[in-house]
Amino acid sequence: MATTTTQTLSEENYLKAIYHLEKQGHGKVSATAIAEELDNNPASVVDMLKRLSDKKLIQYDKNKGAVLTASGQKVAVLIVRKHRLWEVFLHDKLGYSWDEVHDIAEQLEHIRDYDLPDRLDKFLGFPKYDPHGDPIPQSNGNLPAFSSILLSDAVVNRKMKVVKVSDDSPDFLRYLEKQGIGLNQPILIKEIQEFDKSVLVELKGKKEVYLSAEAAKKIFVK
Amino acid sequence: MATTTTQTLSEENYLKAIYHLEKQGHGKVSATAIAEELDNNPASVVDMLKRLSDKKLIQYDKNKGAVLTASGQKVAVLIVRKHRLWEVFLHDKLGYSWDEVHDIAEQLEHIRDYDLPDRLDKFLGFPKYDPHGDPIPQSNGNLPAFSSILLSDAVVNRKMKVVKVSDDSPDFLRYLEKQGIGLNQPILIKEIQEFDKSVLVELKGKKEVYLSAEAAKKIFVK
């Protein structure tokens, strides 16, 4: 009974937003949280949640927030898969830097073709992670295993490797770039300041950099 | 004074349609012709022509039809460039057949990024023609030289090569495929029937095929 309907661009963006918010796990996915994520008005969100509910893509209850149904989840995961595959394409094949790929992938993720994600996946050599270290959902919807800790939770004097950043905004990524921090790069945590939780790390070439607590909370290491 | 505004998806499709109709040169580009091309209602077309006129992307006069302005032309050519580059990507890199690429490129052509067309072009090795033999506009808007004649206008007993088809619909392309006709393929025109203008051609392996006058009018040879 796979009544496979199609989603509008806007519906896809809502499902993706709900998926990300569920994943982050800051409690229930409220209308306000979605509005903030998508930078639009709570009243608009209520409209859309109604529509997504009617289409059985989510369950919505004012008190419990929005929850993806199995089919909503499937749609959302596919969008994330496409987004991350396209990011790899843009980065690896077209030479875009990691701070440029997100916005373009934001458009490419909506391209509809049954075969395209798998063909792209194969063409790219079945990558496991995107240029920000985020795991790429497989064709079956599974996410590759991924273990890491926040840089802000790391132990001093341990050699680690940057494996993911959880903020793909150009501003943040360019800031990291400027500090000399990139994906898969070894770093040594020298000290964590007590008073402001800022982290002093040593990069290749003995270069030392202070990262604010805010930044350290967006960097995952292993 | 390059007041570079952005077009909606629908506006882009109208500009592209007008571009193609201008190119075909069946006289003026009327509202009805556009409606037919886009498979929508003439009343809707009038709406949109008004909007495109206001934005100075076209000039519209009921009697003279729609004509792209310089800036409208620029937008249209870029869309065509993107469409054809993506078709090459889908065909050459992802292994799609020539009847599958059009519909996906129809979506990809709307992806917006200043650098993308040029980067894609470079990545693909600066192709001159798409998988249907249509010339790809260069970065500066120029079209590569292209000389060919319609198969229906060809002379009997001449060895020629299929260089372009002017109908990218899957049905037509799959029909050609089934007949054994593909791009860059040598064919010998054996005879043209007087009574129905159908064309008998010889393909590789001495295989002989009758093509209807309608089909022959959509195949370009050189």
Next chain:
DNA sequence: TATTATAATTAGGCTTGCCTAATTTTTTGA
């Protein structure tokens, strides 16, 4: 608990881009 702040909802409105039906204009050809 009562008050206040926050969240959710409702009502009403806007733009885009499409539609149908009716009307007017233009073209064609008898």
Next chain:
DNA sequence: TCAAAAAATTAGGCAAGCCTAATTATAATA
């Protein structure tokens, strides 16, 4: 030239998605 056919336009409407402003529920706190 004039009637019929074709093309263009106008009027009125609709759904998707967004908005603001006003209202109602819920949660937090003095």
